[in-house]
Amino acid sequence: MQADIVICGAGIAGIAAARHLAAISGVKRVVLVDERPPLTLTSDKSTECYRNWWPGPGDAMVALTNRSIDLLEALAGETGNAFHMNRRGYLFATAGNGETLAALAHEASALGAGPVRLHDGGAGDPSYTPHRPDGFDGQPDGIDLIRDPGLIRRHFPWLSPEAATIAHARRCGWLSAQQFGMTLLDDARTAGVTLVRGRVAAIDTAGGRVNSIRVETPGGAQTIAAPGFVNAAGPYAPDINRMLGVALPIALEGHVKISFADPHRAMPRDAPLVIWNDPVHLPWSGEERADLALAVETRHLLAPYPAGVHGRPEGSGDSVILYWTYDVLSTAPIFPVPHDPAYPEITIRGMSRAIPALAKYFDQLPRPYIDGGYYTKTPENRPLVGPLPIAGAFISSAFSGFGIMTAMAAGELLAAHATGESLPDYALSFAPSRYDDPAYRALLADWPESGEL
Numbered sequence: 001m002q003a004d005i006v007i008c009g010a011g012i013a014g015i016a017a018a019r020h021l022a023a024i025s026g027v028k029r030v031v032l033v034d035e036r037p038p039l040t041l042t043s044d045k046s047t048e049c050y051r052n053w054w055p056g057p058g059d060a061m062v063a064l065t066n067r068s069i070d071l072l073e074a075l076a077g078e079t080g081n082a083f084h085m086n087r088r089g090y091l092f093a094t095a096g097n098g099e100t101l102a103a104l105a106h107e108a109s110a111l112g113a114g115p116v117r118l119h120d121g122g123a124g125d126p127s128y129t130p131h132r133p134d135g136f137d138g139q140p141d142g143i144d145l146i147r148d149p150g151l152i153r154r155h156f157p158w159l160s161p162e163a164a165t166i167a168h169a170r171r172c173g174w175l176s177a178q179q180f181g182m183t184l185l186d187d188a189r190t191a192g193v194t195l196v197r198g199r200v201a202a203i204d205t206a207g208g209r210v211n212s213i214r215v216e217t218p219g220g221a222q223t224i225a226a227p228g229f230v231n232a233a234g235p236y237a238p239d240i241n242r243m244l245g246v247a248l249p250i251a252l253e254g255h256v257k258i259s260f261a262d263p264h265r266a267m268p269r270d271a272p273l274v275i276w277n278d279p280v281h282l283p284w285s286g287e288e289r290a291d292l293a294l295a296v297e298t299r300h301l302l303a304p305y306p307a308g309v310h311g312r313p314e315g316s317g318d319s320v321i322l323y324w325t326y327d328v329l330s331t332a333p334i335f336p337v338p339h340d341p342a343y344p345e346i347t348i349r350g351m352s353r354a355i356p357a358l359a360k361y362f363d364q365l366p367r368p369y370i371d372g373g374y375y376t377k378t379p380e381n382r383p384l385v386g387p388l389p390i391a392g393a394f395i396s397s398a399f400s401g402f403g404i405m406t407a408m409a410a411g412e413l414l415a416a417h418a419t420g421e422s423l424p425d426y427a428l429s430f431a432p433s434r435y436d437d438p439a440y441r442a443l444l445a446d447w448p449e450s451g452e453l
């Protein structure tokens, strides 16, 4: 078999790259190789959210996500919103004075996330536009920073009365990642992309360039001659890099989430994504506290848990998704991702800090569905998109917790690198060659904030 470019991995990264290369850049023979069915390793495990709220240094993450959201909105427009993209926003809440939240909001705004509108109950307050549950048109961008308790209670009566400041980031929401991925895959196939079921087992790089790729298929080994290759192998990207003789700083982190039926409607069906931005002491009764304090194995349940528990309603029934990385669960690709047996209870109790009605489930915990995958991460939590130091080899990986939201722009960026089209300003920030720059390596030693959720 002969190809112009072989992409290893039919997760969202590989599919988005294949689709852009074939359907937009006009590359003829694109072959997508995966040993699993498309979109089934990490890309179907996400919470499916998107945001343009990111910290620095620099504006690269905001620019990449803004571009990706532009392209997502355009695709949603062309397909009659086939993947149910909404723009409900991210609602960060704190019981504190909100200085940290305000600083993050102003930072994201200065980097391109849109204006900050302060609502503190003063005479000159701008008007607050509530979000719509469906669709994405006609919504404000930027961030509504709300310190007016009356406004918070009026629009979010189900939120903890302790929520004193909220930041409603507006160019954010969620979509159906599976339908989004299948839309891209259909486009790719229509444009001539071939999907091969098999495992990339070796890459011939004699002469310092990509020559061919050996794929083990159910029908036997097959060699695909190709001058181009893309590593889009998600959590297996380090293995593929080893086949290429390339070393890049990529680590894995296991993350899980729960979903469960919410017959009490504790989470309003039209809520945005809700994030509690303060550390949490799990709520227990006095008796429970005394019991938990007795045993060494349960004492940690009384300690403060880190900020960031979050959740949202899911679909049109009564399902709710909750997600909290209070601990890194595994750093090896073991499937299913091992998790703390107490994760569902800890997460429901933790989220009740933001949405007190969840306490209705303390006595009889719902039976949750638990799933998860790996964040494939660089040390500074920025993706790797661009050429590798082997002629014809590229990478599109390390998408951590943002691979769905960045897929459109990452596919476009990968295709621009591979075809020699002009590159956007943010290209260098994501190119693997950034680690060759001593100034960048120095910055890494003191990287301020990763923006991980």
Ligand SMILES: Cc1cc2nc3c(=O)[nH]c(=O)nc-3n(C[C@H](O)[C@H](O)[C@H](O)COP(=O)(O)OP(=O)(O)OC[C@H]3O[C@@H](n4cnc5c(N)ncnc54)[C@H](O)[C@@H]3O)c2cc1C
Residues within 6 Å of the ligand: 008, 009, 010, 011, 012, 013, 014, 033, 034, 035, 036, 037, 038, 039, 040, 041, 042, 043, 044, 045, 046, 047, 048, 049, 050, 198, 199, 200, 201, 232, 233, 234, 235, 236, 237, 255, 256, 257, 371, 372, 373, 374, 375, 396, 397, 398, 399, 400, 401, 402, 403, 404, 405, 406
């Ligand atoms: C719990 C959780 C929540 C998340 N929430 C969000 C969110 O809200 N928003 C967001 O944008 N992102 C989110 N993410 C991140 C997002 O899911 C990932 O960044 C994204 O799915 C990564 O896609 P990928 O294509 O790089 O990897 P994958 O989907 O893992 O695809 C890699 C593919 O490569 C294949 N492969 C590997 N090695 C080989 C080989 N040798 N031969 C053949 N095939 C091979 C695998 O079979 C796999 O299909 C979340 C992730 C998790 C785990």
